[in-house]
Amino acid sequence: MPVPTTVRSKKDEEDGVDQGDVWDEWAQGKALIKPPDQLELTDGELKEEFTKILTANNPHAPQNIARYSFKERSYKLISGVDQMAVHFVLEGTLIHVDSDEARRQRARQGQTEEAAAPEEVEEAEVVGEEERSDSVDSKMGKKEQKVTNQFNFSERASQTLNNPLRERSCQTEPPPRCNFSATANQWVIYDAYMEELQKQEKNKDKQKSSKREEDKSKKKQMITETQSDDITKVAKVVKIFERMVNQNTFDDVAQDFKYFEDASDEFREQEGTLLPLWKFQYDKAKRLSVTALCWNKNYQDLFAVGMGSYDFSKQGHGVLLLYTLKNSTCPEYIYPTSSGIMCLHIHDRLSHLVAVGFYDGCVAVYDLKAEEGGAAQPVYRSTAKAGKHTDPVWQVRWQNDDMDNNHNFYSVSSDGRVVSWTLIKNELVFSDVIKLSLEGALPECLEVVEQPSIACGTSFDFHQKIDFLFLVGTEEGKIHKCSKAYSSQFLETYQAHNMAVDAVKWNHFHPKVFMSCSSDWTVKIWDHTIRTPMFTFDLNSAVGDVAWSPYSSTVFAAVTTDGKVHVFDLSMNKYEAICQQSVVAKKRTKLTHIEFNPIHPIIIVGDDRGHVTCFKLSPNLRKKPKEKKGQELPKGPEVEEAKMEKLLSLLREPDYSSI
Amino acid sequence: MAETGEGKKEEADYKRLHSFPLIRHTDMAEEMRVETMELCVTACEKFATNNESAAKMIKESMDKKFGSSWHVVIGEGFGFEVTHEVKNLLYMFFGGSLAVCVWKCS
Incomplete structure (x- = not known):
């Protein structure tokens, strides 16, 4: 410009x-x-x-x-x-405070002017704009300069409320510590290794001689085991306590057993009921079915249960259990067996002896008195050498002691033999009583060169009074009346059933009467002198077992595979059961066996699920003849016999006439 | 000469026989003990001539596996008295001439 x-x-x-x-x-x-x-x-x-x-x-x-x-x-x-x-x-001599040049100058002049600077600052600021260059110069020497607005500034400050501080602390327990000290040097290490090597060598030696040692240790173990198992001292007390506990738990059942009488029976003329009491089951034998039941004659609360299987494809182990009514939760005795049990019988007099027949054809005798150690094994057992059956043993029965006072029992099996077993010392001596054949053990058969085809025995029963007389039921449905005296001949053969005879039982009172049942749904009552049945009852299902009552000649009970118990009293109803009651919890449970208690009015019923149930018979099922006023009714077996005879005579008359 | 030869042979035998790890004292749990022992063996074999490196390797591995702070001493001769956390100490010999002490204390 x-x-x-x-x-x-x-x-x-x-x-x-x-x-x-x-x-x-x-x-x-x-x-x-x-x-x-x-x-x-x-x-x-x-x-x-x-x-x-x-x-x-x-x-x-x-x-x-x-x-x-x-x-x-x-x-x-x-x-x-x-x-x-x-x-x-x-170029001007003035520079701006903030410029690089000013900063450089300040740095160059350094601290020398620093001391004098502060006093000047205030003056300079007051002087204002005209003299600003001076003030800037003076400021330049200053090291720390507030860089606010150089011309016009004001300070404002405010403070928020500070939150009050709070202290919180905690301390965990330090992990546990301990001291350890050792000294490591070459000889210590050497010694340690040598010791270890020696130990290893010893171990090797031990292994070599381990066989001997094992034997020894086994013996020791045996000793220790027997010692440790020595709870026999308290066993009795424990047993009593267990029964006390059970008595408390099942108090109502026990009361029912003793005192309950079904009052409704008075209003029903000819009907009765069964009251369920205890139920017995053993967990380890759940899959097995009850194949045999037998009361102990000496101890009325004790009964034996044989467990096995009737299913041919499911054969396996079995177990023999003895229960008492005083303890329904656990068996009193347990004898596991390798083969399924098919039948058993407790000796009438020597109630500690139990004869057992197995599915594999063995028969054995268990002694309840035997000590715990050997209790799992039978005291007697048949062997293949000593006449063992080749087929399942369907029934065993103790007999009176023979002339040498040896105990003996009979067995019948599907192999067609009826065998007498005698307990001599520690041996089981056998003798064949009879061999069953289809033709009926006739002399002609023996002449035929061919092996006579055998009949399979499934059940038998011995006459109470006539010692030699017994009946054998067969799988073909025939019943043979046999004598112990003749091994080759039947006294009589009854064309009884169309299927296997499951049970055959002599009446307890009347000497001529026996009863049979079969899978062909029928129960038949016979007079052994007559070849046709006196009574025939169709129960609409396969009959597993029948039993005469011990208190009346005319009362008997049968169990069927549809889970029902049928109780008959012929003196009350000759045509129908006076009690017909389904007693199983689940459908398709089959009842297999039934037994009357010899004294108490109760029955036990076994099913194919391993349960045994106890029932009380209602008053109608055990009726005695009505007492007339002022008339003392005679009691005893004679009366019972007469009662049956009276019934039979009614039936016999037309029979005779027809013949 | 024969003697020295024998001596050498013995020494070799000793080395061979005593190569296994020998636990002198431990309060570790089974699993941890086995693992630690194997680790020590591995480290001592890897750094056969350098105990320092072996110790370092053991210490670092243990820190990783079981949390800090582990201490390891390896040597042919030493004495010690340490405070350790319970269940975390292993004192073993290895290879016939080495002593290894591993412990945790944080």
Whole structure:
């Protein structure tokens, strides 16, 4: 920008130089210094006026610049020429506080001015804008400078409420520690290794002689075991306690057993009911079915249960259990067997002897008195050498002692033999009583060269009074009356059933009467002198077992595979059961066996799920003949016999007439 | 000469027979003990000539596996008395001449 200046009395000089002089003069105060080559002029010359006009045009700027315009494709004059000329530049001595230069200077001047600085600062700030350069200078020396707005600032502060502090701490228990110290050096290490090696060698030696050691240790174990198992001292007490507990638990059942009489029987003429009492089951024999039941004659609360299976495809182990009514939760005796039990019988007099017949054809005798150690094994057992049956043994029965006072029992099996077993010392001596054949053991058979086809015996019963007489039921449905005396001949053969005879039982009172049952759904009552049945009852299901009652000649009970118990009293109803009751919890449970208690009016019923249930007979099922006033009714077996006889005579008459 | 030969043979026998790890004292649980022992064996075999490295390896591995802070001493001869956390100490010999003590104390 051209600067208009006042006319000066100087010789023509360049504008810039003049100006510079002026500035210099100002800067250096008023001391005038004449340049040495200044012209000496006279006053006239000095007063002479030169008029100069200052224009804004730069005389040196070119007026005629032409440039090629690509747009119009021709040279063109450029009108706008730059007229500015710079004559003089002077950099200022002031610098801004925040600039780099200022910072550098501050750094250079350093701490020397630091001490003096603070006092000046306040003054400088107060002085204001005019003197700001001074204050800046003074500030420059300062090291720490608040860099607020340099011109105008105000400070504001506020504080929020501080939350009160709270201290909380806890400490866990440090993990337990302990001290350990040792010294390791070469000889200690060596000794340790040597010791270890010696031990290893000893072990090897031991293994070599281990056989001997094992034997010894076994013996020791045996001793320790017997010692540890020695709870026999408290066994009796424990047993009593167990029974007490059971008596408490099953108090209501026990009360029912003793006192409950079904009052509703009075209003029913000829019907009765069964009251369930205890239920016996043994967990380890769950899968097995009850194949035999027998009361102990000496101890009326004790009975034996044989467990096995009637299913040919599911044969396996068996178990012999003895329960008492005083403890329904657990068997009194447990004898596991390798083969399924099919039948058993407790000796009438020596009630500790139990004869057992197995599915594999063995017969065995268990002694309940035997000591615990050997109790799991029978005291007697038939072997293949000693006349063992080759088929399942279906029934065993103790007999009176023989002439040498040896105990003996009979067995019948599917192999067609009826065998007498005698207990001599520690042996079981056998003798075949009879061999069953299909033709009926007739003499003609023996002449035939062919092996006579055998009949399979499934059940038998011995006459109570006539010692030699017994009946054998067979799988073919025939019943043979046999004598112990003749091994080759039957006294009589009854065409009894169409299927296997499951049970055959002599009446307890009447010497001529026996009863049979079969899978052909029927129960038949016979007079052994007559070849046709006296009574036939169809029970609509296979009959598993029948039993005469011990208190009446006319009462008997049967169990069927549809889970029902049928109780008959012929003196009350000759055609139908007076009680017919389903007693199983689940459908399809088959009842297999039934037994009357010899004294108490109860029965036990076994099923194919291993349960044995005890029932009480209601008063109607054990009715005695009505007593007339003032008339003493005779009691005893004679009366019972007479009662049966009376019934039979009614039936016999037409029979005889027909014949 | 014969004697020295025998001596060498004995020494070799000793080295061979005594190469197995022998636990002198431990209160570790079965699983941990077996693992630690195997680790010590591995480390001592890996750094047969440098006990320091072996100890470092054991210590670092133990720290990783069972948490800090483990301490390991390996040497042919040393005595010590340490305080350790219960169930975390193993003192064993290895290779016929090395003693290894591993314990945890944080």
